[in-house]
Structure formats: structure tokens, C-alpha cells
Amino acid sequence: xxxxxxxxxxxxxxxxxxxxxxxxxxxxxxxxxxxxxxxxxxxxxxxxxxxxxxxxxxxxxxxxxxxxxxxxxxxxxxxxxxxxxxxxxxxxxxxxxxxxxxxxxxxxxxxxxxxxxxxxxxxxxxxxxxxxxxxxxxxxxxxxxxxxxxxxxxxxxxxxxxxxxxxxxxxxxxxxxxxxxxxxxxxxxxxxxxxxxxxxxxxxxxxxxxxxxxxxxxxxxxxxxxxxxxxxxxxxxxxxxxxxxxxxxxxxxxxxxxxxxxxxxxxxxxxxxxxxxxxxxxxxxxxxxxxxxxxxxxxxxxxxxxxxxxxxxxxxx
Numbered sequence: 185x186x187x188x189x190x191x192x193x194x195x196x197x198x199x200x201x202x203x204x205x206x207x208x209x210x211x212x213x214x215x216x217x218x219x220x221x222x223x224x225x226x227x228x229x230x231x232x233x234x235x236x237x238x239x240x241x242x243x244x245x246x247x248x249x250x251x252x253x254x255x256x257x258x259x260x261x262x263x264x265x266x267x268x269x270x271x272x273x274x275x276x277x278x279x280x281x282x283x284x285x286x287x288x289x290x291x292x293x294x295x296x297x298x299x300x301x302x303x304x305x306x307x308x309x310x311x312x313x314x315x316x317x318x319x320x321x322x323x324x325x326x327x328x329x330x331x332x333x334x335x336x337x338x339x340x341x342x343x344x345x346x347x348x349x350x351x352x353x354x355x356x357x358x359x360x361x362x363x364x365x366x367x368x369x370x371x372x373x374x375x376x377x378x379x380x381x382x383x384x385x386x387x388x389x390x391x392x393x394x395x396x397x398x399x400x401x402x403x404x405x406x407x408x409x410x411x412x413x414x415x416x417x418x419x420x421x422x423x424x425x426x427x428x429x430x431x432x433x434x435x436x437x438x439x440x441x442x443x444x445x446x447x448x449x450x451x452x453x454x455x456x457x458x459x460x461x462x463x464x465x466x467x468x469x470x471x472x473x474x475x476x477x478x479x480x481x482x483x484x485x486x487x488x489x490x491x492x493x494x495x496x497x498x499x500x501x
Contacts, residue, residue, distance in 0.1 A: 212237035214275070216244060216304035217311060218406045222297040225280045244274050248305065256302050258294045265294035267301065274301075307405035320403040327403075331396040335389060342385040349377035394418050 210233035214221045224240065226233035247254050247269045254270035267275035275297055282288040310316045394414060401411030 210234070214240050214244075216241075216301065217308040219300060219304045219307065219409050221300045221304060222275060222277070222281070222293070228278060228280050240275050243272070244269060244301075247272055247274065248308070253305070253309070256298045256305070258291070258298050260291070265290040267294050267298050269301070307408060311405040317404070324400045324403045327396055327399050331392060334392055338385060338388055338392070342381060345381045345384075346378055349381055352377070391418075 210226045211223050212226075212233040213223050214237050222240075224233050224236045226236055228236070231239075251270045255268075257268045257271075259266050259268060261276065264276055264278035264281075266273050267277070275294070277290045277294040277297065279290060282290055282293050395418065398411045398414035398418065401407040401414065403411075
């Protein structure tokens, strides 16, 4: 018996009735030229949201079939706000279709729907124009050719940068010695350089592909909404990356400052020990015989202390 009761309760939403007896809120989109004009809700006065959306779409299609470029306007009604198409009722926005708690009104929602409907009608006419589609196809072909050329140049730049970074890594790895011991092997430095170049190449390639795809999609009215979404996502990602870079600037400046301080200290220490070895500087606790091993130890200790300071600075909240 309990099993049948639980199944019946679970079936209430499918019947459009909530478990507390109130109707379940429904929603259905009205789409013209692959663009959402408005989202209608229900049930209201016995009509479900899907029935309202289908009736609204039928009224809009009927006007568009008879009038090439109808005028879109709005007017107040006793039960909400109407969107008129060539003076005929097309969309009825009621209180069920708005979020009153967010301060939205039927007049505002109707005006936004009217603006989207104007754009959708224009895009629908463009979609039906062979001349416009031919022009859009030409621009898309040019963008595709430019994208292919940029990818080819990026690949050539990747090969050159890998060779250049590998050469620099091999040259610099021999200099990275602490107390006579090589810190990093040549193979590891070359692998790190190749990985850095590959990562930069793939990021640049993905950004180029994203820009190309969003541009091509926006050339055609039917795929324009998807292209606009891709472009908005790309701008959002770029904005987030920019904010992250700005937030990291203080720590990066500290690291750069520590690097130059360490470099100045090492050069000063090297100059000091050179003069001690040459006998130009006399120090009671240091002579020419002990200056060379001391020279090897002091810079390494200095670098370790500065690296510790940099780590503490970057990890500090």
C-alpha cells in the first residue's frame, strides 16, 4: 500500500499538480529564427505553458507570412502587457511570466521581448536572402583562410621557439651550479623549455580557434546566438585572466625585486672575494687560500635565504 502511495505522489508533478495541491509551474520558450523571444509560464486560465507558446508562435508566424517587415510595439492590457505585431496581438505578458520579487514588471518584460522580436524578424529576413547568405559565406571563407594562415605561422613559430629555448636551456644549465654541483641537468632544462613552448602554442591555438568559430557562427543568422554565446564566454575568460594577473602583480613584483637584490649581492660578493684572492683587500678572518671555498658557499646560502623570503611572500594571504 505504501508503495502505491509513493508512486502516486511521484506522479503528481507529471500531472501538473504539486504534492501540496498547487499547480506545478511550467515554462516554454517562444523561438523565432533560433532566438528565444520570451519564456512563457503556466498554467493560467486552463492553458499550459506549452499551449501558450504554441499559440503565440502561430500568431507571429501568421503575421510574418503576410507582412514582410511588420512594426513591433507594446500596449498595456487589463491582464498584463501585449506585444503587437503590425498592430495585432502577438504576445501577452502576464504576472505569471515575470519575477515580481526581482522588481520586474510586465511592461519591462514586454519591451525586452519586443526588442528581441525585432532582431529575430531581421535575422529571419536575412536568412531568407540569398545575397546576404552569399556575402556571409564569403566572409566566413576569408576568416577561415586567415585562421589557417595564422595556425601555420603559429606552428612555424612554435618550431623556432622550441629550437631557441632548447639552445638557451643548454647554455644556461651549465651555469646553474651551487658549490660546484649542477642544479639541473641539460635534458631536464630542454624538456621544461619544450613543455613551456607547447603549452603556449596550444593556448594560443585554442584562442584563435575560439575567435574564428565565434566569428563564423555570427555571420549566419541561424547560428548567430551560439556565436554570441561563445564570444561572451571568451570575453569573460579574458576578463577573469586579467583580474588574476592584476591580483598577482604585487607578488610578482616582490619576486622580481628579490631576484635583482640577489643578483646584486652575488656580484658584490664575487667582487669582494676576487679582491681578497688578488691581495687587494686584507681581512683578518679571510685570506686568499680560504676565499675560493667561501665564495662557493656564500652565494648558495644567499640564494636559499632569498628563495625562502620569496616563497613566504607569495604564500602570504
